Amino acid sequence: MNHSKSFEAGLDPLFRLYTQRLRREAGKKSRGPLPKIDRWRLETRIERLVEIARDSELRAHGRATFDQAVLEKRQWHPKRGKGWGVDAKKQSFRSWYDKIIYGRNCVYVFWAKRKCLYVGRTGSGGRRPQAHFEKYWFRSVTRIDMYVVSGKRKLPMAECLAIDLFNPAKNKVRSAQQKWRRRCPVCTKEVQIRRKLKQLFPLRRKR
Numbered sequence: 165m166n167h168s169k170s171f172e173a174g175l176d177p178l179f180r181l182y183t184q185r186l187r188r189e190a191g192k193k194s195r196g197p198l199p200k201i202d203r204w205r206l207e208t209r210i211e212r213l214v215e216i217a218r219d220s221e222l223r224a225h226g227r228a229t230f231d232q233a234v235l236e237k238r239q240w241h242p243k244r245g246k247g248w249g250v251d252a253k254k255q256s257f258r259s260w261y262d263k264i265i266y267g268r269n270c271v272y273v274f275w276a277k278r279k280c281l282y283v284g285r286t287g288s289g290g291r292r293p294q295a296h297f298e299k300y301w302f303r304s305v306t307r308i309d310m311y312v313v314s315g316k317r318k319l320p321m322a323e324c325l326a327i328d329l330f331n332p333a334k335n336k337v338r339s340a341q342q343k344w345r346r347r348c349p350v351c352t353k354e355v356q357i358r359r360k361l362k363q364l365f366p367l368r369r370k371r
């Protein structure tokens with residue numbers, strides 16, 4: 165099922181539930197009490213719809229918006245003749261970084277083969293990639309992608325989009341990113357859709 169069909173398949177039962185009283189008032193024959201709206205079920209249904217809309221936005225515009233913000237992509241491989249041990253790798257990375265990336269704003273992505281482990285950014289509020297070389301999961305890293313971003317102001321958005329696109333396993337709960345999310349088109353869409361659905365299907369109201 166495509167996104168818009170799944171969205172409608174989720175929306176229709178909610179609409180029917182919320183118009184029960186109205187339809188009875190208009191003459192629909194039906195016995196028994198009006199079905200109750202249970203908070204947990206309502207929230208689950210709304211979140212499912214939010215997820216569908218978010219995924220649709222991500223697929224339609226996520227990659228393109230991310231690519232627009234990126235000037236250049238560079239890759240570094242920790243396992244190819246970079247010496248043994250964390251210190252040797254840090255040093256090797258640092259000299260590569262100084263030569264290729266220098267002070268530019270970057271979103272970086274750590275990969276273990278095809279699995280994304282971590283997304284971060286340099287610049288204000290961000291940490292240099294080497295800060296993560298000490299993490300327990302660093303041993304499995306096979307590649308670091310560095311995306312040079314055009315301009316500091318796009319950095320938080322590009323980081324949020326990278327998280328949305330690559331779904332890193334080791335990023336903590338997104339509280340630190342929360343304030344930036346409104347700049348990300350995918351997360352903005354999520355917030356708008358949730359707000360709209362909660363307006364349409366409020367928990368406490370006569371139906």
Ligand SMILES: [Zn+2]
Nearest residue numbers: 324325348351
């Ligand atoms: Zn986002």
